[in-house]
Amino acid sequence: MRRHQHHRCNISSGSETGSGSDSDNNTTMRCISCREEYLRRDAGTCKECYVEAGETEEELKREIEDLKAKVIFLRFPSCLDHGSSRSFTDVVLIASQDAAGPPPIPAHKAVLVSRSPVFKAMLENEMEESRSGTIKISDVSYNTLRTFVCYLYTAEASLDEQMACDLLIMSEKYQVKHLKSYCEKFLVTKLSWDNSLLTYAFAHQHNAKLVLDAALSQITNNMDKLTKREEYLELVEKDPRLIVEIYEAYLSKQVNTAAGGASTSKTG
Amino acid sequence: MRRHQHHRCNISSGSETGSGSDSDNNTTMRCISCREEYLRRDAGTCKECYVEAGETEEELKREIEDLKAKVIFLRFPSCLDHGSSRSFTDVVLIASQDAAGPPPIPAHKAVLVSRSPVFKAMLENEMEESRSGTIKISDVSYNTLRTFVCYLYTAEASLDEQMACDLLIMSEKYQVKHLKSYCEKFLVTKLSWDNSLLTYAFAHQHNAKLVLDAALSQITNNMDKLTKREEYLELVEKDPRLIVEIYEAYLSKQVNTAAGGASTSKTG
Known part of the structure; x- marks a missing residue:
């Protein structure tokens, strides 16, 4: 559970008068969660919602404990x-x-x-x-x-990484979906620009959609460096279809970004 | 997930002046969770803590999904x-x-x-x-x-209830702790004043601590009605030790309440 960087408020306890919005906005309160002071514009929830959120968290944690116990029971x-x-x-x-x-x-x-x-x-x-x-x-x-x-x-x-690849192949062959998904999630966490092309080709070969999408996203974010890669040249030789799909994904991303930028002009 | 009864604020947008605490306390804000207005004294968290709590909740829910998938995988x-x-x-x-x-x-x-x-x-x-x-x-x-x-x-x-009792007995005999705990939790939800004495005797016989404590608490909260119960008279005949334990628990509760009342004088 991350804790946020606290926004220490340097508030000069103002001498404004009146109940107008300026005065209100300089009112500080103390957060009952992090115990730091905050300004009115940084207000989050009311106390009841805070209490409820705490109860919800407790319920979820209890559910996790129950499920963990079930996993231990069912495991050989x-x-x-x-x-x-x-x-x-x-x-x-x-x-x-x-x-x-x-x-x-x-x-x-x-x-x-x-x-x-x-x-x-x-x-x-x-x-x-x-x-x-x-x-x-x-x-x-x-x-x-x-x-x-x-x-x-x-x-x-x-x-x-090697074991995850080996097991992904086995899980595909024997249709053990749960293991395949487990390996995919692991490989996504290990993804970097350096291994993105090889991982992309591997994911393609073994229908690992989650890894494929993540690798493709990694690649299309670094298109300027793509053609200089050795693996790129190899892949063009060996399986140019895969390279075509990279360019298609890149193009589609550009079109979407342009359309998104045009319609949501309030960003940026 | 319960939603609280909203505290609709009947605030007469005051005409007070000054940045003193009276004015501050009448400042209203809108909760970014329930969207209701609240007074300063009902403030909960800052926005960052609210966002973090939401992220934590999402993480816990993801963990629950993962665990549920694991249970399904491991289940025969x-x-x-x-x-x-x-x-x-x-x-x-x-x-x-x-x-x-x-x-x-x-x-x-x-x-x-x-x-x-x-x-x-x-x-x-x-x-x-x-x-x-x-x-x-x-x-x-x-x-x-x-x-x-x-x-x-x-x-x-x-x-x-019958199946929970039968399975609890089997789970005790075959030492299947997970099942015993499952039955105990179920029986606790079914506990009422009407079945508390029988449940208490059953829990005692089968070392069901969770049920025993819950039943005992139910009984000691209604001691005035205890001796009029038919099951009470039967239990006095059959297993007076159990009745003694009820009185001991009641006495211990009274002593604790008295001690608690004396030390935490700010309650009430």
């Missing part, structure tokens, strides 16, 4: 704990990328099925995976797969 | 759905109270174990229940057992 024990809490597993997942033969990751069909429509189709339709109790997943590292499975049990993952 | 499909979503079950629960032989309720050992330390001990220690894959539960109706199992999957149950 961490999948890092390979002891008793992972008992009664009836399937293993194997990351087939690693040649060394990584250890299989035990899991419960019921959990996989309830979290992913792809696992559901795979396991409920008596396909090879269901019969053998083994799901081989190619093009993924053991570490990524383990983090992915963990997330299905706990709705939690410790991310860095 | 409703146990009312006996179709595909309940597949891969490896245990059944049977309510042995009903003579008619109620249908067994299929479940997953992994879910039972993760929600209840009692099921955990039962199923992981190769006891009869684990070997046979059948858990017989006496003294419970099929309907209660089904609602109980449902809750373990979804953290949700539709309650009435």
Whole structure:
């Protein structure tokens, strides 16, 4: 919760007379929240609204506590704990990328099925995976797969940018929307001008709308520097459609800004 | 979110002069939240605090949305759905109270174990229940057992007072704290003078502290009517200790009130 920079009022307790607006505007009051003095023109709410807002905040906080308790109740024990809490597993997942033969990751069909429509189709339709109790997943590292499975049990993952990208790809493949959204939000927080073009291309490839929009906004705010970027030249070669979409977004933004500027002439 | 009864200000826009406090106090302002006018003495916050409070509220609401999405993700499909979503079950629960032989309720050992330390001990220690894959539960109706199992999957149950009491007993037996707390909160909302003595005795029997305190408070606020109650006479016969505890709570309240009244003489 941010606290604002306090506006210390340098008020010369005026010697005006009369109940006119000048005098009123120099009247100072003390805010019952931040305890600072403020001028009439900086007045916010009445006391009742302040009290109500406080009650609303308390209610919301109670709701958050209730929901957090629910999450803890519904969460399975961490999948890092390979002891008793992972008992009664009836399937293993194997990351087939690693040649060394990584250890299989035990899991419960019921959990996989309830979290992913792809696992559901795979396991409920008596396909090879269901019969053998083994799901081989190619093009993924053991570490990524383990983090992915963990997330299905706990709705939690410790991310860095690489892991967020890897998990986003997995979540798209297995249609785990909640995880995809989790990765997208993380990637948006890591967005910068430096990684914006690569992130944009990545988001495009994996239908990550939230990341795509954020990256596009980052790029179109810095169009002057765009064509000098190495990744720009590469992208023009490799996938010029993506570059076209950047120019289209930029153009559309310019048109909107012009229209907005014309209609809301009171800004600025 | 309640809205307060607006304090319409009948202000005769005064003809006072001077910037003294009388004049200031008659200055009216318009609350930027409820849009009503208020007097200086009813002023709440400055504008910045109002804006900040609004931002805080938005942040809390976003957190609530995130948590709700997490709950939905972690929740298993409703146990009312006996179709595909309940597949891969490896245990059944049977309510042995009903003579008619109620249908067994299929479940997953992994879910039972993760929600209840009692099921955990039962199923992981190769006891009869684990070997046979059948858990017989006496003294419970099929309907209660089904609602109980449902809750373990979804953290949700539709309650009435009877069901809340039945589930509270089950949650105590199987140490499902989250459910016990859920039932307790429900029973507190249903508390009235009419059911307070029975609820008090029930809460006592099942270590339901939240309900116990609420019931005790209800009772000690109406001590003049207590001894005329039929349940009172029954309880004196059956479990006089409970009645003693009521009197002790009442006495302690009186002492505290007297002490509070003496030290905070500015109340009233």
